[in-house]
Structures are given as structure tokens and as C-alpha cells.
Amino acid sequence: MGPVGRLVPAVTRAFDILELFLQGDGTLSAPEITRRLQLPRTTTHELVATLTARNYLVQVPEQPGRYRLGVRTYQLGSRYAEQLDLAAEGHQVAREVADTCGETVHVALLEDMDVIYIAKVDSTHAVRMVSATGRRLPAHCTAVGKMLLASLPASELEARLEERLEEGPLEAMTPNSLSDPEVLRAALAEIRILGVAVELQESNPDVSCVAAPVRDRSGRVVAALSVSVPVHRWSEDRENELTALATKGADELSARLGYRGGHPGGR
Incomplete structure (x- = not known):
């Protein structure tokens, strides 16, 4: 069954960012996200800041400027697995x-x-x-x-x-x-x-x-x-x-x- 109604660009971009972390070693910097998704730098930083504030992303300790998936994604995945x-x-x-x-x-x-x-x-x-x-x-x-x-x-x-x-x-x-x-x-x-x-x-x-x-x-x-x-x-x-x-x-x-x-x- 396909989506109902118009896709929201900001939400789509946020999911695109999260899905990037399924590749490689699971860590990315904002410039890497910008380059891979061909997004404006300001858009990337705003989306990363929002995802970080909601615990979907966290900064990698001792690696300034790099991010990995946060605990919120684990909680969602665990609930999905339980069901x-x-x-x-x-x-x-x-x-x-x-x-x-x-x-x-x-x-x-x-x-x-x-x-x-x-x-x-x-x-x-x-x-x-x-x-x-x-x-x-x-x-x-x-x-x-x-x-x-x-x-x-x-x-x-x-x-x-x-x-x-x-x-x-x-x-x-x-x-x-x-x-x-x-x-x-x-x-x-x-x-x-x-x-x-x-x-x-x-x-x-x-x-x-x-x-x-x-x-x-x-x-x-x-x-x-x-x-x-x-x-x-x-x-x-x-x-x-x-x-x-x-x-x-x-x-x-x-x-x-x-x-x-x-x-x-x-x-």
C-alpha cells in the first residue's frame, strides 16, 4: 500500500540521514551527510541538531563533529522486534x-x-x-x-x-x-x-x-x-x-x- 497524501520533504530528509548510518562503520560527520545527500549545509545542520535533540543521533565521544545513532532508534527497533x-x-x-x-x-x-x-x-x-x-x-x-x-x-x-x-x-x-x-x-x-x-x-x-x-x-x-x-x-x-x-x-x-x-x- 502506497503512502497517503503528500510526502513532507523535511521528514523525508531526516529519514534519509538516519538511513545513512546503516552503512559503513555507523558514524558520520555533518559534511559527509551534506555531500552524500546533496543537501544545503544549513539544512543538514538543522536536521542533525533536531535529531540529536530528540536522541535519534548522538555525538561520538572523543570524536568531535561525528555522530552515530542514538538510543531512541534502539528503542524503536526493540519495540518493532517485540511485535x-x-x-x-x-x-x-x-x-x-x-x-x-x-x-x-x-x-x-x-x-x-x-x-x-x-x-x-x-x-x-x-x-x-x-x-x-x-x-x-x-x-x-x-x-x-x-x-x-x-x-x-x-x-x-x-x-x-x-x-x-x-x-x-x-x-x-x-x-x-x-x-x-x-x-x-x-x-x-x-x-x-x-x-x-x-x-x-x-x-x-x-x-x-x-x-x-x-x-x-x-x-x-x-x-x-x-x-x-x-x-x-x-x-x-x-x-x-x-x-x-x-x-x-x-x-x-x-x-x-x-x-x-x-x-x-x-x-
Whole structure:
């Protein structure tokens, strides 16, 4: 939905200034702002003075004339983050991805060694799926689950895996399920390198899928987004196409959660 009414130039310029601080090392001087935004010097100084008075900018200690974002921007960002609903945001992004490719899209979380589906948008085609919103499935049998397991620190992964193995062998949902712990470990190591996970008829004999990681604002992987396809529509070209779509969707959901890229705060 577009803006209603006329944009106010002074407000637009103030936001332009604030958004400049998202780049580089996060500090700027008034002359740098003037040059980058091509503003009159007087306008820049008035806007910077106003933003500083309202605590949206503060002067950098021991660096006279340089500014950084102030506590007010942190407070606004924190309130926005508090209001985020991963399930709602996930469903919206899943809908966008599904509308693009016409296939089933999931968003899931990891709990112990299981995945819980928090969002699902069905394919426009008739496809039998074992997943459902709120349902739990063994993580090692799904693309989203393998992606989430691969994103755990090595020590935590081993602890969870060993605890599950104490209960008995890993479940096999289909003949293709990775129920051998050593095979699973090798697959997860490869997923860590690739950054995406592929499932080849491992939870459903009629379906394959690809998943990508979703990160929160700290860079921690908190969910995974997948695209599922009936095997009769699966091919190397389709896999590459859906890998790109899943990655794009996961990146979009990460951005909505506040992730800005760069070095993650955790796998």
C-alpha cells in the first residue's frame, strides 16, 4: 500500500540521514551527510541538531563533529522486534514464495530433534503432504529439519543426537530417510558448507524439497523455509530454481526479523 497524501520533504530528509548510518562503520560527520545527500549545509545542520535533540543521533565521544545513532532508534527497533510474530511473518513470506512457484512452502522451528511447522502454504496442485501447521516430524527426515540441525553448534548437535539415540534408533519415515547417525552427520556437514538442505523423498516417498535458513536480528538461525515438489516435477533444473526461491524467501523472512547480513551471531 502506497503512502497517503503528500510526502513532507523535511521528514523525508531526516529519514534519509538516519538511513545513512546503516552503512559503513555507523558514524558520520555533518559534511559527509551534506555531500552524500546533496543537501544545503544549513539544512543538514538543522536536521542533525533536531535529531540529536530528540536522541535519534548522538555525538561520538572523543570524536568531535561525528555522530552515530542514538538510543531512541534502539528503542524503536526493540519495540518493532517485540511485535514481530514469526508465524505470521513466515506465513506471509511463504505465501509470496508459493505464489511465485506454485509449490508447497513451509516454515518450521527446531525443538530437540523434531521440527514443528509454524506456517504452510499449499501448492496449487493436488499434492499429498505429511506436514501440517503445528505438526511435529523427525528433523533428520526433512529438509527444514536437516537445515536447522546443521545450523546448531557442533557440541549442541552431538548432545541432542546422543540423547535421541539413547531412546533407540533414528526413525525412518521412508527408505530414503537418513536413519544412520554417521550418514546423517556427513549430510549435515555438507549442508553447513552449501548453506541449503535438500530432501529426496525422505519424509514422503512422493515428495522432494529444498530448505534455507532463517536468521533473527542477531544472526542466529531460528527457523527454516522450504519448498516441496512432487517427484514427477523434480529435476536438476527445478532443484536449482527452487533453491534460489527458498533462499530468497528465507532471506526476506530474515530481513523482516531484523537480520542485516554480515557475520552471523550464531549458526
